[in-house]
Amino acid sequence: MAVFEKVVALQLTMQVSLRRTLVFLLDCMLFDSIVYVIIYRSDKMIEITYDLSTLEDNCYLEVLPDKYKVKCWYTSSIFFTEENFGYIMPAFEKCYKKFDYYDANEIDIETWKLIIWELEKMKQYLSDNPNPHSLKDVLGFLFLNSEEEFLKNYDTNLKQLISMITEFQSWINEKSVSTKFITVLGM
Template sequence: MKIIKNKEELEGTCYIEILPGRYLGQCWSDNSIFLTEELFGFIEKSVESEHSTYDHYAFNEIQKETWWSILGRLEKIINLLEGQAKMNTLKEHIGFFFGYSEDEFIKDYENNIEKLRELIKEFQTWIKEQLKSQDYISVLGI
């Protein structure tokens, strides 16, 4: 589980791009971070819950105030992960984009919980840093 911060590490184009600021007609910014669809699935429910027009396949410009709400939801997920939540409880807050993702997650549940906690914390830190200078952060779908 890894956030990609250098676009040179990308293999293909099946990534969700998180772009500081509004979308201005250009993808693959040097300032963006990237997540595979599978990894973004863990965060996506929090985004969908707070941004009513969110679309996985579109370019979503999300305002600062909404990001603070998303960060709050992500904090709840971290608390669940730290409390070793059962899978059914966890599934209420995170998504598994592909059918096999949940099975793979369960195979090494304790290790994956820790990796997911670290991934979400890293994502939160990056978003908070961007919100110091940005009124929008865009989620550019597949």
């Protein structure tokens, strides 16, 4: 079976839409007849996911408008892909020193006010047409190629990120009225 056919078989096995996926064979190695490939989605958006039923896998950070209750995937939560949350993670690391990417972070509303302010400063910086190569001083790029991928579609990604931050700030403000904690459930 040719490498391309194995990739197609892998996509079908994983129920990944061929129409919505662009496959780059960036690294392909044979090991015991298994082909390992890196798959990048061509329709990747910088956005918040609200509908639990649209999540495609379990690589999301969940933001729960309450204290952690031992389970995950609440319909009242919102979800970020790892990469999308990574962009704004510096605001959390700065304002909530105990932030742990791999754990439940129960953050009180007073700390959320600091995070909102830090996100506002981030958003203002992004709105001022920054030098694209200075973004790493403000944003978090989780993966080796995250910054490079962001820069490939710079204008669109910048607009989407500003929109995502604005939407997230509004969501936090809305939920802050009815709860004393908002929890970030890490990976």
